[in-house]
Amino acid sequence: MIEPxxxxxxxxxxxxxPLPGAGLDARVRASTKRSxxxxxxxxxxxxxxxxxxAAYWPAAKKVDSAGFQPLPNGAITVMKTGERL
Amino acid sequence: MTDDEFRALYERYRDPLFRFAxxxxxxxxxxxxxxxxxxxxxxxxxxxGSRASLQTYLYAAVRNLTRKHYRDSGRAFEPPxxxxxxxxxxxxxxxxxxxxxxxxxxxxxxxxxxxxxxxYEDVPLEEIAAIVDxxxxxxxxxxxxxxxxxxxxxxxxxxxxx
Numbered sequence: 001m002i003e004p005x006x007x008x009x010x011x012x013x014x015x016x017x018p019l020p021g022a023g024l025d026a027r028v029r030a031s032t033k034r035s036x037x038x039x040x041x042x043x044x045x046x047x048x049x050x051x052x053x054a055a056y057w058p059a060a061k062k063v064d065s066a067g068f069q070p071l072p073n074g075a076i077t078v079m080k081t082g083e084r085l
Numbered sequence: 086m087t088d089d090e091f092r093a094l095y096e097r098y099r100d101p102l103f104r105f106a107x108x109x110x111x112x113x114x115x116x117x118x119x120x121x122x123x124x125x126x127x128x129x130x131x132x133x134g135s136r137a138s139l140q141t142y143l144y145a146a147v148r149n150l151t152r153k154h155y156r157d158s159g160r161a162f163e164p165p166x167x168x169x170x171x172x173x174x175x176x177x178x179x180x181x182x183x184x185x186x187x188x189x190x191x192x193x194x195x196x197x198x199x200x201x202x203x204x205y206e207d208v209p210l211e212e213i214a215a216i217v218d219x220x221x222x223x224x225x226x227x228x229x230x231x232x233x234x235x236x237x238x239x240x241x242x243x244x245x246x247x
Contacts, residue, residue, distance in 0.1 A: 002203070002210065002228055011239055012204050015185035017104035024103075024117045028095060031121065032128040 086130070094139070095124055101206055102147050108189070108201050109151045119150040137215055144208065145216045148198060188238040196231035199224055 086094075102123060106116035123146040126132075132142050189197060198217060202208040210228070214221040 002225060005232060005236075008232060008236060008239070009204055011181070012185055012189070012235070014181045015108075015189065016182065017107050017205075018113060020099060020103040020117055020120065021113065024099070024121060027117075027121050028124050031125045032091065 086128075091128060094127070098140070098143050099124075102143055105144060105201055105206060106147050106151060108205065109148075109198065110154065111190070115154055119147055119154065122150055123147055138212070140208070141212055141215045144202065144206075144212075145218075148216060184239065188235050191238065192231050192234055196227045196234070199227045200231040200235070203228055 099120060102120050103116050106119045107113060110116055110119070123143060126146055127143070132139060136142075137145070189200065192200065195217070199213055202213045202216065203210070208216070210221055210224055214224045217224065219227075
């Protein structure tokens with residue numbers, strides 16, 4: 001155990017240290033600013049949902065033109081219901 | 086570690102760590118850099134509670150960063166150049182303070198860091214041993230020699246003893 005030397009200690013404490021500048025707090029705060037991923041969670045979830053829905057949504061029905069035959073020119077006849085050619 | 090826990094640790098250790106760094110380097114700016122880096126390191130989770138106490142970790146970080154600073158700047162770890170007084174109205178207490186500073190700065194590095202931690206920051210010997218990575222017997226010996234050196238240089242200094 002080291003014996004205390006109060007005289008020496010009192011003398012040593014005449015040498016006082018300054019306090020750190022206010023800028024230190026700001027620097028440490030800026031350097032340790034946490035990114036908070038959970039802040040973006042609702043947006044990410046919404047985007048994922050939208051992408052998922054878009055990927056699995058059934059494609060719009062396309063017109064199948066197989067077997068289509070245009071009418072001959074000038075052969076248009078207007079008929080009433082029940083009439084026969 | 087939550088933001089609140091980190092902030093509480095910062096508030097608790099900022100000034101002691103700054104004082105220790107300042108007395109080692111003599112430069113407020115360098116000391117602020119060191120304390121900043123020390124807390125950033127803590128924030129990044131580099132503290133391993135199974136190896137040392139938080140206080141030991143922080144003081145050891147300051148010590149290592151101070152050594153790194155001197156290494157990077159290509160300077161030996163030597164006492165900082167004395168500041169030039171910017172006015173003639175230096176009072177007697179400033180003279181004593183200056184004499185103490187010179188006496189402490191005149192100690193070898195290994196004695197100086199032990200003395201600063203023990204006399205100014207009230208860190209127990211066993212913890213100082215962990216901080217400076219030496220066994221307690223060596224720390225005790227360094228402290229003894231540091232105090233002897235200071236007694237000789239300070240007690241004999243004119244106007245300081247009485």
